[in-house]
Amino acid sequence: MNTNLTTERPTFVTHLECSWTGEIYEADQPHNLSRAGKPLLVRYDLDGVRAALSKETVAARPNDLWRWRELLPVRRVADIISLGEVATPLIPLTRSLQDLGGGEVLVKDEGRLPTGSFKARGLVMAVSMAKAFGLKHLAMPSNGNAGAALAAYASRAGIRATVCCPEDTPEINLSEIALQGGAVYRVNGLIDDCGKLVGQGREVTGWFDVSTLKEPYRIEGKKTMGLELAEQLGWELPDVIFYPTGGGTGLIGMWKAFAELEAIGFIGSKRPRMVAVQAAGCAPMVRAFEAGDEAAIRWEGAHTIASGIRVPQAVGDFLILRAVRDSGGFAIAVSDEAIMAAVESVARADGLLLCPEGGATMAAYKQALADGRVRKDERAVLFNCATGLKYPMPPVHASLDRTKPINFAGLSEAD
Structure with missing residues (x-):
């Protein structure tokens, strides 16, 4: 028990x-x-x-x-509504970084959580609080993984869930939401367009909006990433954290966790530099950070294969920018090509299947190492926010015909 x-x-x-x-x-x-x-x-x-x-x-x-x-x-x-929210492991990368001579790099692999992503942390807390409040119907916009987590926990709590997704959301995410009892709809727009529909529907249906940062409790679930990380590293925080940043709940949550841990005497005043990682095709935080702005204006024409960070406008933009600046960190954008190259290199070299957003953190680490914003002797933590099994992978065409002679020596050379 x-x-x-x-x-x-x-x-x-x-x-x-x-x-x-x-x-x-x-x-x-x-x-x-x-x-x-x-x-x-x-x-x-x-x-x-x-x-x-x-x-x-x-x-x-x-x-x-x-x-x-x-x-x-x-x-x-x-x-408490639980599906078994385990503490996720820190996986050291070794062979992936041999050529770069980087320092200690650890991947916090959030894909081990229920529904296969770190969205489970925020939604388990939001849905548990919804149960405590007696709410009957929850709704949200989602690029996929958050909707899946909402559907799973809402079903377990006996609460209705409605999810609006951009029309190009991967089929596996839509099917996952539907199979777990959520009502899911494709919308001809991006996630902030979906969010507007959820807000409009609230006025008519009375459903409760659990969009990113539009309720207080998803942050509290996501901050457990910071609590776990501190304990796993012996209450000594890393030098730098690379976090894939769309709505930014986890980055904000971890920064809050570190302040609370210091207040209760579990850690000292040392903080990691917080790095907000975005895709070049949707980088409102990077643009605002580099301009010295306190808020980020909407990114028009947002596009990236890392759909989880394809958020043109974040409600908590000022909180993200505040945490990044207060920590001495930075915001960085990486190309889709660099993201996919990182996913492939880590899978081949270290056997760890990153999601595209996780690949973005690896690409960003390499870029920051090359331009000197991260030193080779620093301990870095990269967040892989979902299991790579949810995303498209390269097709396999090689085959063997068991009824004909097989050149096993040739197979060995091909390997």
Whole structure:
């Protein structure tokens, strides 16, 4: 029995706070954006957490997302909706980087989570809170993986789910959403166009909008990436984190996690440089970062094979840019060609199947190593946000005819 899911524990949520104005909102009731139209952040009694939680206590618990209950918003075990959110491993890359002479590079492989992507972290928290609030119907726009996670957790909670996806969303993602009980629709537009439809539908249907950063709890699920990472590295954060950035919930969430960990005495003041990785065909954060802007304007004509980071306009743009700048990090764009080359090289050399967004972080690391923004002696963590099994792979045409002589020596040479 997983005691993380069965044992009542003290909870420390005090209120919600507008990320732009600091205005206070009451916890324990559903909220979307603040009155200023900005994301709400969950705040905790961190002195209380510090008194209640120790590193030893955490280490003794089952190794999943729910071991961090004191730093999470779900108050009662009866509201936890779980499909087995394991702590994801750190996989060192060795052969992929031999020619570059890079330092220690670790891939946090989020594809091991339920529904095969890191979207499970955010949606398990959002759906659990929706259950706590008694919500009956959730809706969101999605490039695929978030919709799949919403459908899975909503079905398990007995909550309806509606998902709007861009029309070129991979068939496997659409089928996954539908098979797991979600109502899914193709939309002739990009993800922000889908988001507008979800917002319009809310006025008519009353469904609750769980779009990226338009509710407070997906950040709380995603921040567990930062909590896990700190513990896995012996409470010593890496020098640099490369994060594939579309809506940016995970980057914002990890930055929040590090501040909370310092406040409860688990880590010191050292922070990694946070690197927002985008595709050259959709790089609003890179453009805003390089221009010194506090917000990012919409990227027109967005296109990339890494559909998870094809987000022309992010609600939390200022939070992403703030975290990147406060950490001394940067935003970087990589080409689709570099993304696919990285996916192929890591698969062949290290046996790890990256999704395109994960490939983008590898391409960005190589680019940053070459231009000096990352040193060879630095420890870097790359986030692979989904299993590569969900994405197209090269066809195989080679065959053997068992009824005819086979040149095995030739096969060996071909290998």
